[in-house]
Amino acid sequence: MILALTDILPALLVTHAPALLVVAPMVLAPLVAMLPSGRLAWGFAVLGTGFSLIMALVLLGQVQSVEDGAVISYAMGGWAPPAGIEFRIDTLNALVLLLVTGMGFLASIFGWPTIKAEIASAKTSMFFAAYLVCFTGLCGVAATGDAFNLFVFLEISSIATYVLVALGAGRDRRALPAASNYLLMGTIGASFFVVGVGFLFAATGTLNMAELSLRLEDVEDNKAVLAGYAFIFVGLGLKAAMFPLHQWLPNAYAYSPSFVTMFLAATATKVAIYALIRFLFSVFGLEFSFEGASLILILMPMGLAAMIACSFQAVFQTDIRRMLAYSSVAQVGYILLGVSLGTAAGVSAGLVHLVNHGVIKGALFMAVAGAVLVYQGTSLNDFRGLGRSAPWTMTAFGISGLSLIGVPLTAGFQSKFALVQALLEQGWWWAAIVVVFSSVLAVIYMGRVLEAVFFQAPLNPNKRQKEAPLIILLPLWGLVLVNLWIGLNGRFLFGLTDGAAASLFGGGF
Amino acid sequence: MTDHHIILRVVAKVLIPFIALYGFYVQFHGEYSPGGGFQAGVILAVSLILYSLIFGIAPTMRAVTPGFARAVAAIGFLLYACVGIAALIGGGNFLDYDALVDEPVGGHLGQHLGIILIEIGVLMAVAGSMTAIFYAFAGRVSEIRDEDW
Numbered sequence: 001m002i003l004a005l006t007d008i009l010p011a012l013l014v015t016h017a018p019a020l021l022v023v024a025p026m027v028l029a030p031l032v033a034m035l036p037s038g039r040l041a042w043g044f045a046v047l048g049t050g051f052s053l054i055m056a057l058v059l060l061g062q063v064q065s066v067e068d069g070a071v072i073s074y075a076m077g078g079w080a081p082p083a084g085i086e087f088r089i090d091t092l093n094a095l096v097l098l099l100v101t102g103m104g105f106l107a108s109i110f111g112w113p114t115i116k117a118e119i120a121s122a123k124t125s126m127f128f129a130a131y132l133v134c135f136t137g138l139c140g141v142a143a144t145g146d147a148f149n150l151f152v153f154l155e156i157s158s159i160a161t162y163v164l165v166a167l168g169a170g171r172d173r174r175a176l177p178a179a180s181n182y183l184l185m186g187t188i189g190a191s192f193f194v195v196g197v198g199f200l201f202a203a204t205g206t207l208n209m210a211e212l213s214l215r216l217e218d219v220e221d222n223k224a225v226l227a228g229y230a231f232i233f234v235g236l237g238l239k240a241a242m243f244p245l246h247q248w249l250p251n252a253y254a255y256s257p258s259f260v261t262m263f264l265a266a267t268a269t270k271v272a273i274y275a276l277i278r279f280l281f282s283v284f285g286l287e288f289s290f291e292g293a294s295l296i297l298i299l300m301p302m303g304l305a306a307m308i309a310c311s312f313q314a315v316f317q318t319d320i321r322r323m324l325a326y327s328s329v330a331q332v333g334y335i336l337l338g339v340s341l342g343t344a345a346g347v348s349a350g351l352v353h354l355v356n357h358g359v360i361k362g363a364l365f366m367a368v369a370g371a372v373l374v375y376q377g378t379s380l381n382d383f384r385g386l387g388r389s390a391p392w393t394m395t396a397f398g399i400s401g402l403s404l405i406g407v408p409l410t411a412g413f414q415s416k417f418a419l420v421q422a423l424l425e426q427g428w429w430w431a432a433i434v435v436v437f438s439s440v441l442a443v444i445y446m447g448r449v450l451e452a453v454f455f456q457a458p459l460n461p462n463k464r465q466k467e468a469p470l471i472i473l474l475p476l477w478g479l480v481l482v483n484l485w486i487g488l489n490g491r492f493l494f495g496l497t498d499g500a501a502a503s504l505f506g507g508g509f
Numbered sequence: 510m511t512d513h514h515i516i517l518r519v520v521a522k523v524l525i526p527f528i529a530l531y532g533f534y535v536q537f538h539g540e541y542s543p544g545g546g547f548q549a550g551v552i553l554a555v556s557l558i559l560y561s562l563i564f565g566i567a568p569t570m571r572a573v574t575p576g577f578a579r580a581v582a583a584i585g586f587l588l589y590a591c592v593g594i595a596a597l598i599g600g601g602n603f604l605d606y607d608a609l610v611d612e613p614v615g616g617h618l619g620q621h622l623g624i625i626l627i628e629i630g631v632l633m634a635v636a637g638s639m640t641a642i643f644y645a646f647a648g649r650v651s652e653i654r655d656e657d658w
Contacts, residue, residue: 012597012598016597016602016603019593019597019602019603020597020603023590023593023594023603026590027587027590027591027594029586030582030583030584030586030587030590031583031587033579033583034579034580034583074602074603075602076602076603076604077596077602077603077604077605077606078601078602078605078607078608
């Protein structure tokens with residue numbers, strides 16, 4: 001199907017797909033900023049993200065056209081790498097790009113009703129411009145093969161994100177401190193990252209990631225490289241909300257506009273985790289002596305701690321969005337635990353969970369946004385009995401919630417099963433027990449919500465039955481179907497993640 | 510307008526045109542010597558900010574409206590991206606200046622044209638957004654009146 005797409009599209013679009021994927025939303029952003037009408041801006045946002053999605057599919061088709069996964073290199077401005085900036089797409093990039101563009105496209109479709117309700121109409125087109133800039137940045141991070149360019153795109157997306165979060169102030173003033181906290185933490189993270197890249201540049205004289213990985217082999221014991229490693233690790237860890245650097249996340253997710261929460265939860269931390277994986281395994285490489293120790297001594301305990309501590313915190317939340325936000329940090333823990341194994345199976349399991357969690361949390365926040373739009377209120381009390389008044393919205397919420405717990409036949413089960421298998425393969429049975437324990441905590445915190453939604457009497461029994469608008473229900477159920485499809489037949493996704501992990505371990509680039 | 514800032518006002522009136530002119534000097538020398546759109550954009554915006562510090566934000570906003578500043582920023586950004594896309598259509602990669610003009614091998618017209626257009630885009634984007642940011646801070650009306658505290 002994807003190959004057929006490559007045949008239909010004009011050759012210009014196919015050969016320049018890596019650049020166009022990032023450029024299309026980038027060009028639309030200033031255009032949208034000048035538009036007077038929010039509705040028109042929404043149309044452009046859907047078009048731009050949809051176009052990027054098609055480009056991501058084309059790239060995936062090109063990467064998959066070869067048995068072991070091809071690598072597409074695109075030289076910006078015709079300057080050949082390593083001197084020029086290179087966009088480099090392998091299976092891992094294509095997978096992350098597909099996640100970001102797919103979620104971005106669905107988010108843009110679903111966004112209109114909630115944005116209209118939550119954002120002042122004079123600011124709507126600027127809001128969409130900021131959203132497109134954020135989307136551009138995330139795509140750029142996932143596409144680029146240049147360490148400094150990655151920093152630039154990371155900042156492009158982050159700065160737009162701070163704006164998007166702060167615009168939640170129309171609904172709840174607490175969005176402003178949340179955004180300024182996020183700004184401070186995010187800027188610290190970005191500064192750490194760029195300092196780390198500076199150290200690497202000083203030691204090797206190149207910024208191209210493929211070239212870096214080659215040259216780093218000769219200077220492995222250099223103290224500057226070790227310092228650079230630590231800086232990059234912490235910087236990207238902050239962006240990825242790695243425990244205990246996740247303090248910015250719960251408030252940012254709880255108080256930003258519903259649309260922003262949904263988009264960020266499904267993409268932003270995922271892209272940062274991708275960057276972390278890229279640096280750990282491709283740029284530094286597993287032979288890097290420092291790294292083996294840091295994976296087991298730092299990444300693994302952090303992952304375990306996130307799974308336990310943040311799941312506990314989620315249990316005690318009364319606000320649904322805060323609860324889901326804490327659960328997000330816990331899920332980042334699962335992904336990092338898989339990565340910390342340092343084996344192909346572990347990284348593959350981590351990547352499966354990265355995609356699955358995007359799909360699950362995207363759907364959950366989408367359903368919450370739909371409920372908030374119609375019924376207001378995000379506390380557990382407000383959700384009582386919604387299963388009866390909005391069955392379609394809440395069934396989607398329920399299925400995704402079960403998937404978050406890891407019930408069989410859903411995507412969440414596939415990734416947790418893969419993770420436990422990878423853990424047992426290495427003999428980390430105690431970590432597998434922690435995974436199961438954390439899933440029990442997920443049963444508790446999701447169970448509280450599902451019980452309130454489906455088994456308690458509605459808050460106001462006279463409230464007539466009212467669903468979220470169709471424009472929310474369609475992308476929501478799209479995500480739920482994807483979730484169930486992965487749960488029933490994970491072959492497509494596992495094929496991709498195994499390919500991505502193999503390319504990470506097969507000599508990096 | 511009070512009189513006791515007369516020195517400031519006279520000096521500013523003399524200086525501001527030169528500051529703006531210096532901005533354009535930095536802009537057009539950026540191709541061969543240190544400088545370029547980024548610095549030039551900041552200098553240009555500074556001339557405007559200096560004017561508003563001394564003569565007040567209201568007359569500045571009348572001369573250069575916030576909407577105009579935002580539009581300049583957006584058009585500058587757009588100009589940059591369009592040069593990249595023009596190169597794409599000309600048969601090169603994104604931002605490949607050589608593909609902008611059809612010229613014999615060894616010609617540098619494309620490179621000159623590309624960098625000048627890009628730098629103008631950067632100038633507009635930076636000057637426009639610096640001004641817009643300044644307006645956003647300086648022109649902010651407090652949401653609670655002082656008497657209500």
